[in-house]
Amino acid sequence: MIGKWSHALRVAGAVAAQRWRQSLRYPMNFVLNGVVQPLSWLAPVYFLGRAFAVDGRVPGLAAYTGSGDFTSFFLSGAIVAGLVGSVLWGMGFALKQQMDQGVLEANWLTPSSRFAQLVGVSLFDLTYTVVQFAITLGLAAALFGFHPTGSFWLALGFLVPVIAGLYGFGFALAGAVLLMRDANMLIDTSNFIVNVLSGENFPVKVLPPALLAISLALPTTYAMDGLRGLLLGTRTLWPVTWEFAALCVLAAWLIVLGRWSFLAVERFCRRRGTLALR
Amino acid sequence: MLRAVAAVARRELVIFGRYxxxxxGTVIWPVLFPAAxxxxxxxxxxxxxxxxxxxxALGVSDYAGFLIVGTTLWMWVNITLWSMGGALRQEQLGGTLEANWLTPAPRLAVLAGDAVANGAIALLQMGVSVALFVIVYGFHVRSPLASLAVLLANFPWVYGLGLLFASLVVWAKExxxxxxxxxxxFLVLCGMTYPVAVLPHWLQGVSWVLPLTHGIEALRRTAVAGASWGAVGGDLAWLLGWGAALLLAGVAAFRWTDRRMRRLGSVGTY
Structure with missing residues (x-):
């Protein structure tokens, strides 16, 4: 059992190292994708916030959340949204790239675990996101201002279970990519919907009731809400400990469901011999 | 040349239909994107x-219309950059660029055909979007003819930029x-979600040079506020001027990239 895990870890580590090497071969891409992109996505909401701001604070947002510091509100949402993007794109898109280049079959014929290969790719994306966010947060704080009033480290605790849950979602999405043989639209749309319904740039209280019900079933909603509660002192939907418990339960459920659906699709594709198609 | 353009456009539309x-995505994104x-x-x-x-805050009370105009035009530019920028790059990565460039068809036809297919898809997308905006957001275009004129005035600069961008991507290999x-x-400077007046003063100057800022502003005035042609004449002239400049720059950049790559023997490398 230990041998199996250590082998899986070695495979994941090797895949992640290979992806890092590839990424660093395109330095312009690294800078533009890693720094310019997250900053440019913050601009539309930041300037929108400025349109509603009175003396640097937004009274309307304060009425909903208890905090009118719109910049910090958006930035903390962007932290979780960045994680969502990195795991989902990491798993699904890498699979599609291998399909397009015709190496998926060859890679999957090796004796290494397919899950370990998938985790390896997203491990790269995750570490990439951490580096990216350290830089982006620093730049954004300098450009727009970021004023956390609560415990930064306690707030980061919310990110551990959400990453685990996102891996489950990523497994399911990778299965869907195998089935539909298309990645961009599927991942882009899932990524966007998850981030919007989790309240990346607004408190989920403003959602219509039907969308709010879906939002409350997503672990990322509790991650964003809890993170803001601990970091900025905003009013949370539920007490923070309850939100943490809900987040853990939903994340565990997503891992089981994601793993099961990926295995089912993979079996289906191998039986039909469609792994090499694109 | 025209037959080659039509063949490439047809190929792109067939591929589009296969997925x-x-x-x-074409149908749901224009509706989904403004929702956020x-x-x-x-x-x-x-x-x-x-x-x-x-x-x-925004200058108009119809905030949904304000956003729909900004996000739809930005999304169009975004899709054009991805598809036209990716067109030659995909061929480069797939190893088919050299083979295609060795055919007797004019090389510019590959890109022009891609632009024609993208334009057709964009028109389809906008037609569907306008219908969906009524259903989902209750947004009605207030001056349809003037709005259509503004939309058409955007075509030359958007596809001129696409041509220029495709050459840049092949050259940069990324x-x-x-x-x-x-x-x-464009996302930061063109007022997609906000009035340009909230930008710092010096950035407003940069913003008003860009064609997308004028495209968004003109379409907001006609489609959301109900202004007529006369009110957006200056914007239309600006858009058409940018269109002519970018189309010429796009063709020149493509020819320069083509010559450079053949001289360096880098058509097949990626």
Whole structure:
């Protein structure tokens, strides 16, 4: 059992190292994708916030959340949204790239675990996101201002279970990519919907009731809400400990469901011999 | 030349039809994308917001229309950058660029055909979007003819930029980062979700040079505020001027890239 895990870890580590090497071969891409992109996505909401701001604070947002510091509100949402993007794109898109280049079959014929290969790719994306966010947060704080009033480290605790849950979602999405043989639209749309319904740039209280019900079933909603509660002192939907418990339960459920659906699709594709198609 | 353009355009449309998820994306994205900002605006306006709250902040009380215009035009530029920028790059990565360039068809036809197919898809997307905007957001275009004129005036610069961008991508051998850079400039500066007046003063000057700022502003005036042709004449002239300049620059950049790559023998490398 230990041998199996250590082998899986070695495979994941090797895949992640290979992806890092590839990424660093395109330095312009690294800078533009890693720094310019997250900053440019913050601009539309930041300037929108400025349109509603009175003396640097937004009274309307304060009425909903208890905090009118719109910049910090958006930035903390962007932290979780960045994680969502990195795991989902990491798993699904890498699979599609291998399909397009015709190496998926060859890679999957090796004796290494397919899950370990998938985790390896997203491990790269995750570490990439951490580096990216350290830089982006620093730049954004300098450009727009970021004023956390609560415990930064306690707030980061919310990110551990959400990453685990996102891996489950990523497994399911990778299965869907195998089935539909298309990645961009599927991942882009899932990524966007998850981030919007989790309240990346607004408190989920403003959602219509039907969308709010879906939002409350997503672990990322509790991650964003809890993170803001601990970091900025905003009013949370539920007490923070309850939100943490809900987040853990939903994340565990997503891992089981994601793993099961990926295995089912993979079996289906191998039986039909469609792994090499694109 | 025209037959080659038509053949490439037909190929692109057939490929588009082969991936139903792309079509679904074409339909749902224009509706989905503004939603994120609609909820942000509602949150920023607060629970006691009145139409005046939105008018004070944005200049118009129809905040959904304000956002729809900005996001639809930006999304069009974004899709064009990805598809035209990715067109030659995909061939480069797939190893078919050299083979295609060795055929007797004019090489510019490959890109022009791609632009024609993209334009057709964009028109389809906008037609579907206008219908969906009525259903989902209750948004009605107030001056349809003037709005259509503004939309058409955007075509030359958008596809001129696409041509220029495709050459840049082949030269830089990278599409993702280049798209992030160019679309990022438009995202930050063109008032997609906000009135340009909230930008710092010096940035407003930069913003008003860009064609997308004029495209968004003119379409907001006609489609949301109901202004006529006369009110957007200056914007239309600016858009057409940019269109002519970018189309010429696009053709020149493509010819320069073509010559350079053949001289260096780098058509087949990626």
């Amino acid at each position: 139903p998820s792309w079509f679904i 900002y609609v909820f942000s605006i509602r949150a920023l306006a607060g629970p006691a917001a009145t139409p005046q709250t939105y008018a004070d 599409v993702n980062g280049m798209v992030q850079l160019v679309r990022g400039v």
